[in-house]
Amino acid sequence: MRLFDRNIDLKDFIFKYGYFFVVLAVIVFFSLSAPHFLDYTNINSLFHASSPMLIVSTGMAFVVMTGKLDISLGSIAYLSTCIGALLMKDLGATPSVAFLLVIIMGALLGAINGFIVVFLRVNPLITTLGTLTAFRGIGLILTQSYEIRMPTVVRAFGTARFSGIFLDVWLAIAVLIVLHFIHRHTVYGRQVTALGNGEEICKRLGIRVESVTFLTFILAGTLASLGGIISMAQIGQSTTFLGKGIEFTAIAAIVLGGISLFGGEGRILPGVLVGVFTLELIRNGLNHLGANPYLYEFVNGGIIYVAMSADALKSRLRGLVLLVSDEDV
């Protein structure tokens, strides 16, 4: 039995592994132009800074693979962690109880998104744009825009290490491995990728499209709140801009990691890992070069644009037309 019937042309190869080369190029560029870039401490702190991002991006990746988008993840992270913070501050809850409730809150908020998209049939872009505002607004109301300091235990978690590597990095890697497994080796995971190929086809194949979509939004929300917890632990307090704009960075990371925004493609590992890592590398590298921090957003937007056009080019050359919901123009 032959594995490949046809010659792998250069095109296919670039499509599949292009993003690796991008990472390589980035690493080479920055290590040459900035001192101390490849230092152990730098790389370590790089991973530390990107652990919330890794987790949130994984959630986003699942949503994107079904062919949809969720831009409320940052607000979900914010609101759920606010509630946790308030529980600890005002109701004297223990960190472990608060932790649990934050995760549950994340799932619930994700469920709200899922409900509106699946059962009210509202365009996911509009839905999550609305919930993005609503959730953050509620969080700001609840906290009166105050910052809430975390108890020592939590802050310690945010900076603890285990054999030299930060605890939260271990956690993030663990999450990635588990979710990669779920994606590749469970029925749900396979059906997520299937959905990205087209809802109509999936219905004909007997896949429960609505359940899978709904579950995916819940998953994304849960992971967002987990990422929020780590972020909050790292900063040491709950700030008003926690998670702000993280969705857009996640989208950039995902596309860099070879996961198509049209849906149906990509892997969590190494995709999300490489994507987030590259993005953080770029940010870190720019920092080392002494670039203006305000440039990050600009660069992020540029990356999304370039990555998206590469994505669209791929689709057109392959003759695939996998569109996100109703956007047809």
Next chain:
Amino acid sequence: METPYLKMKSVEKSFPGVKALSNVNVEAYAGEALALLGANGSGKSTLMNILGGVIAADSGKISINERIASIKSPMDAAIHGIAFVHQEMALLPTMTVMENMFISHFPLKAKLKIDRKEMRNQCAKVLERLGCHISPENIVRDLGTGERQMVEIGRALLGNNKIFIFDEPTSSLCKQEKEKLISVIEKLKKDGLVVIYITHFLNEVFEMCERVSVLRGGEVVGNSRIEDISMDALVRMMVGDIHIEDRGSAREGSRSEVILEVKNLNRKGVLKNIAFSLHKGEILGLWGLLGSGRTEIARSLVGLDPVDSIALRYAENGELVRMTQDMARKRIGIITEERRVDGLFLSMSVKRNMSMAFLPGMKKKNSASVDIALEDSLCDQFIDRLNIKVSSKDQTVGTLSGGNQQKVIIGRWLEVNPSILIMDEPTRGLDVSAKAEIARIIVRLAEEGTSIILISSEIDEMMSLCDRFLVLNKGNLIGDFTYGVSKEKLVGIAAGSESVHVGGNGK
């Protein structure tokens, strides 16, 4: 005498205004392939949709293996072991062959993890059984049409299905792939399964089927064993009595001057070296089976589909001049095959739909705005002339009946008044009186000087309207006949009976 494994008895089905099936009786035996023949609208798709659980019959019984089967949904059909291999394959292009096969029933280890090894084994076994050399790990997107079909069939086999319905399976296959499919079907038969084979290709029927049922106008006009019937008799059964509503004497079309010349029309894999001429006032019919390239030719002429090469010349002042895409747009109108997809603006009014192609010509003097009075009067004119039944010009087009919708589209092009009008299946889905009305409109248009390229799958319609016929097969132009050619000849040529492949694995 064997008893049939599958029996469909006294099946009746009506749609609003149309009786799709009357008293249809069909039997299929284990280890045999039953060919289901019939023109478009003969009811064979309806019958199979009933068997596949997609729609419900009004009355009638289906029995499988001597037991009555109640099939109310595709899921029921699957439970009864019926696998429907459709033309538009339900495949997930970004996923592997084995994932495609198992997507709705993965084998699990410990209830949670997908057992990949088991999946690969079962998949490999099925592929081997089909004599197919692809690997379970191949990504479907990278496979050719024939191989994709194998994946679909493989999926059907895995479901422990006993009845396999193939709907026009060879229309997009090359010779090798077709031969492979035939050998697969032979294997299915050897395993004692039931095969129902829907096709237009008569030589295939004789190559691999044991029995044949012919449907016409919703009724079964013949059931026979293949060995008991000849090709000619079969064609006659399909085509029926020669009953053409003649256009009468006004068939001068092909004798007038050439108005359009098409040369060198090529599109890789779809059209090969198409060249023809169209005369003024002529009704030129493009005839051929599904997938022969008729619609593709039509769409290429107006630039709706991409082409590798095309040379168009148009008659201007008695001379043929080269025609650009823009010129083509202005002089050639097209009524597309599926009005609900790209023929109508369903949420807009009749008036708006009609004026949409002619707007630049409706501008007020020295202004960029549309002359509404002109729009209104033109619309009224054509509603009258075409006898469109609407309560007002502002009625939403989506609420009209199919026939009236089609007339609105015709009205749209009449407003533009192009010298050439392409009509792709203009009477599809319409009841008899609407069909007749539109046929009359087509004839009148030709009499008034419009040249028409007509595409239709209904032989009677084509025979009664066309001055000339271009016959297509798999993207090749294989015949050019003037009015006077016999119905059997046309059907035969397109269906391949005139060039039966004998020898090799033929019977």
Next chain:
Amino acid sequence: MKAGTHIADKGEKIEGFGKVRWYRLWRKLLPVLGIAATLLLLSIFTPRFFNPWNLKNILVQSSTLGLMAIGMTLVYLIGGMDLSIPSVMALSGIIGALIIKNGGHPFLSVIASLSLGGLVGAINGFSVAKLKMIPFVVTLAMMQVMSGASTWLTNSVSIAVPLQYIQVVLFKIVGLPLPVYFFVLVTILSTWFCKQTVTGRWIYAVGSNLATAKVCGIPTRKIVMGTYMASGLFAGLTGVLLTARLGAAGPLMGSSNVILDVMSASVVGGVSIYGGIGSTLGAALGAIIITILNNILNLMQVDFFPAQVIKGVIVITFVALDSVRRK
């Protein structure tokens, strides 16, 4: 058979016709009902609303929101989406202010602002029409690029514009500054354009069914590019006007609550995000309604964030109703 007589044909849906007629009327009446409802609320809760100074303020604020909403509506009508409008608006204003600050002629400043808007619009349009990228993602990326550029250029500090400049731009006629007149003019022109001209009809056609539009010979690519460019231009224009009104240009001009207001204005004004339905007049009225809503919430001393929540819910509700009615 007389033309125009309605005869029941086999299969013709008579009941369907009534439902659709009612639906279209409802769509047109929506903004009017909205205004009536809000006005009613006002008189009960906040008599301060009817203060002439407040009313004038509302008109002025609606102008900038309205211009952006009209641009957004054009893109909605073809079935697309433009998230970059507020950020383009902000950057345009900033570029304009920077030019003046560095001694450039105000005229040049205005041209620069408009050009930026047009350029971004062209990029968006090209990406969607030719490169076949997803509108949401493209305009999102542009939004980030513009926003990043804004903060970068200004170092997060607003750039003030000179008083004379403000006085010219906000020149008052009959007590109302120029921007209001611009708004009214653009509303009238765009409504005429969409409803009466050939290109306007084509816009609705593209949004209603892209495939059919192509069959009818409509230059769909040009239409798509054109609407995105128009949207960008309007954003640029708004940047100029808003800078003058605020007296300074800064990155906060394009903060995330603006996009929500722009979307709310269009959606409340009866524009469908799926394309082919709605009007710029409706969007203009919607902008006024949203501004009034903001104003009331303000006067009622509702905090900013609850107000955001309310607006988020409103958008979702309107789009949900839209989705329900479409299916």
